[in-house]
Amino acid sequence: MRPEELAQRIRAELPETILARGEVVAVVAREALVPTLERLRADPETAFDLLSQVTATDWPGREPRFWLSYDLYSTRHRHRLRVKVGLPEADPRAPSVAGIYPTADWHEREVYDLFGVVFDGHPDLRRILLPEGWEGHPLRKTEEIGGVRTRFHGTWVPPVDRRGG
């Protein structure tokens, strides 16, 4: 389906659907996320069988603070859709979609690791890129670059900007 047709088709179900730069983007409530993706995957007209990625952005000072985005692709129709879910700062949780798209497993672990978003029902929610004992979630805008002390050969090395000399 061409993006214009797809946007129209999706808008009938999800009113908050826009078409921007040739991409169709739909915003859904987090309670509706799992049933929406299940429907989009099962419906032969949309047939979104491949989840390209799950990722997040952080907008401190705004509400919702976190936005999750799910980039869907259909190998049958060769069209794309991005589903977005806003999460409040006080409760950054979302249902896991690993039950629908097994590939979401690692993507969700990465979002948990780097943004601190918790995915309910995830089969194995652990950090993936950072060490298990790491504190904080570095892709949050509130975390500075190079602003953490690191443990090296048994001693703590201060952050780059506080090493002196």
Place this chain on the structure above:
Amino acid sequence: MSEREGVSAVRQETMIVNMGPQHPSTHGVLRLLLELDGETVLACRPVVGYLHTGIEKNTEYRTWQQGVTFVTRADYLSPFFNELAYTLAVERLLGIEAPPRAQVLRVLFCELNRIASHLVWLATSGMELGAVSVMLYGFREREVILDIFEMATGLRMNHAYLRIGGVVMDLPPGAEEKIRDFCAMLPGRIAEYERLLSRNPIWLERNVGVGVLSAEDAIALGVTGPTLRAAGVPKDVRRDEPYSGYETYEFEVVTREAADCYARYEIRLEEMRQSLRIVEQCLERLREPGPVMVEDPKVAWPARLEVGPDGIGNSPAYVRHIMEESMEALIHHFKMVTEGVHVPAGEVYQPVESPRGELGMYVVSDGEHRPYRVRIRDPSFVNLQAVPKMVEGGLVADVIAVIASVDPVMGGVDR
């Protein structure tokens, strides 16, 4: 304890083995936790992150143009593809397109890069499965491509040759001839690899029927690239969602049905031939001269660049111009280099077909002169997740063949 009881007690115990992170066959620093029953793999859990360098976070602290030099370092065997996905994403946010000649040059370098990447895959896979001569041959041919890259961009890897609005500079004199020589040389070499491997009993024993991943499983796990095409799914971003004019090139999307390691081997060899076809079409199109960077001074990099002994740098003539002749040029240069281009607020997801599958850049701008968020959807990261599905129930030696057939690059996985 009788001898019989002792045997059964041993049989009930499984062994946990760490493969990696420093194992020659793990392509860098991949660690696999394997649960073994004798030679049989019961469970496999990949552990990644040893090469995490915070590329995505770093881009948020640099100008849009500097972003190119960061993303090129993610998957270090396909630098041009990282640059292409990023620049295309930023160009879509800006609402601009690179000039035709720049687009041809981008396709040309990407396809040469695909061949170079597949050659490294062939070389390392050969080495891992005991065919050391193939390793030597693969690296020998790749070196010719790296020489071409070095000639054109000043560097063998991490070129930062593709820039927002075009490419850094046109091909230097002599480069086209070098590429033509390479195109004439490679088909014979590919035939040589086939003579060495395609009917080699050891190669067949190690690859045929090993690491089977069905189309259904591959799609559910998000697997793309040669691994998906080996299962008969003709998904190729160049064909399905064309960019940089790929819809105007003649090439075939290669597929196989067997879905095993051997099918992936066949696909990569054939893809090298298809890439050569595209390279030859690019050379034809390069007869047409033209600019390689957009005209808009608010986007184009102000400096004239040249390849020097240590990579790309400002040409001495340009430095003289801004330092001695024109105050306005100096001010403009200073403004563009320190502040850079302003990109309208918005977000895009730009996929390209890298040697390992769908490489996507999700780029978000809040209207400032730095990216708000860059997420690299690296195909190795996603494809690696499918390894347990391919190795569980098989032999431990097959783990090596499977990892090789997936061709993960940890720089891309960990970013």
